[in-house]
Amino acid sequence: MLSPAIDDIQQIPLIHEIHLDERHLLNTIDGEWFEILHHFPWQDYRQFGADYYNALYDFNQASAQAMVDEEVNPETKEEARERLLFDRTTAPIPKSPPAPILYQGTIVDTTSRDVSAADVAPGVVPLRLAGRKPKCFFGLLKAFIGTSLMGFPAEPEKVYLLLKSNPAFARVCGFFHKEKDRTDYHYQQIPALRKLEQFDQIMTDAGIWERLKLSQVRANLASGVIQPEEELVGDTTHYHAYSSFETVHYHDEKGKEQKKSQSKPTKRCGCEDWNHCPHEWELCDDGAGTIVKSGKKMIWGHKASIIGLPKQGVVIDAIAVADAASHDGQTFFPHVKKVLGDHADLAQSVKRVLYDSACDDAVLKKRFEEELDVELKASFNPRRSKPITKDLPRGMERITPYGVPICQAGHEMDYQGIRYANEKFIYRAPLGDDGLCVCIGCRDQASCCNQGTQTGRTITVSFDTLKHIDADDPPMAKRFKAIMTRRPAVERMIKRLKCDLGDDRLSKRGNGSFQAYLDKTLISYQLLIRHLH
Ligand SMILES: [Zn+2]
Secondary structure, eight states: OOOTTSOTTSOOOSOOOOOHHHHHHHHHOOSHHHHHHHTOOGGGGHHHHHHHHHHHHHHHHHHHSOOOOOOOOOOOHHHHHHHHHHHSTTOSSOOSSOOOSBOOOOOOOOTTOSOOGGGOBTTBOOTTSOSSOOOOHHHHHHHHHHHHHTTSOOSHHHHHHHHHHOHHHHHHTTOBOOOTTOOSOOTTBOOOHHHHHHHHHHHHHTTHHHHHHHHHHHHHHHTTSSOOOSEEEEEEEEEEOSSOEEEEEEEOTTSOEEEEEEEOEEOSSOOSOGGGSSOOOEETTTTOEEEEOGGGOEEEEEEEEEEEETTTTEEEEEEEBSSTTSOHHHHHHHHHHHHHHHOHHHHHHOOEEEEOGGGOOHHHHHHIIIIIOOEEEEOOOOSOOSOBOSSOOTTEEEEOTTSOEEETTSOBOEEEEEEGGGTEEEEEOOBOTTSSBTTTTOTTHHHHSOTTOSSOOEEEEETTTTTTSOTTSOTTSHHHHHHHTTTTHHHHHHHIIIIISSOSBOSSOSHHHHHHHHHHHHHHHHHHHHHHO
């Protein structure tokens, strides 16, 4: 049913078509996408529809405006290359104030525009857009969401391919195939690739994808599909960039020659002579950078910071890192701050956040505590690779960088706790498979255990020997380990986003497109978990 709020003077669809075979399709099509699109609650998206039509109007106006003559931009490509390098978050000489770590889209104010939510519905396009009736917002939105739900990247080329090749998909989105030999335009015909690209661009530039994503997470939190938890878990993940890089040579503060990989300078205009036109040089793929993985493997890509709830295994947000070459430890704080600011329910419930060893840093932990009133728990980073072999208790061969003593017979000692009075960690010999202490019958007993002891070896190690371990939060403790078992939940969330609802190879350039891609994926993800709830 259409809402009665739609203006009287507007044309509403006179015939409501019911396709019997759509019901049949509901039962036969494998996959959640058809059901989700078939029952799509378009009423919830009217405000976004109004925002889109307003942005489309602005877009049409802007393209109609004539170009004004401007002066030639005197900057050379070589100068641009260096300026762009020093503008990056990971610039060789830090800027003051520092550049933001996370990507920040432009905020578009749409509150005072002509088209309002009550003016739009499927097939109903506001009067303001005179001329050829544009493609319906709801159909276009469903097409992008459906593409992601089918496991493909929600990018125009893929959406177009699926609309063209899958009649059930096209129809559930509200489009139909053009009859052969028909040349006239109809708004319900499957949109051309160019129209899909324009829709995606407008949704991206007007910040609608991002706001839609936020509204989906909020709706799921409000309805109980997602329960607030006491912990958040985070990590970063990379996507392969759709660009190449060049190596830029520069001089650092000490005048020493250095080099860094960077995306190539380009101009967005169509001018023939870029050296003598008024437009600005920019990076052809801003945000892309070299990401160093374990084993020194290097990837040219974009980096996203992911935050989720570990117990439910649910992704809450994904955000593009402003410069992919940034260190992982820098992205978590601003992202947690944003998520807690976006979701009041989580700001109330979250007491602790989990990350890998990239965030094992005392200063950072203090910052979380003081500014967000949240405990940061990170996997232990020993910052040393060699074991400790000096000043060990009798019978011990070494202590690993992680604070685990290993005896001459090769047994790992069990951590027991701390004796604060004399600042010592306490360990005891473990039990064997037979349930008895491994010291019983050990060939080294004479040189290790006290004579007559039946309980096995107990040792103490002073705080000074393990200077790199925080005695207030030792990583050997059972509690620490129990908390950190929830951290890998984020890796399964990342797999969901990257493999099940998309692809880790990007087909567009720039952080704006990358953030839009993350947002589209997350919108589909939130719809999917609501559907499965
Ligand atoms: Zn130009």
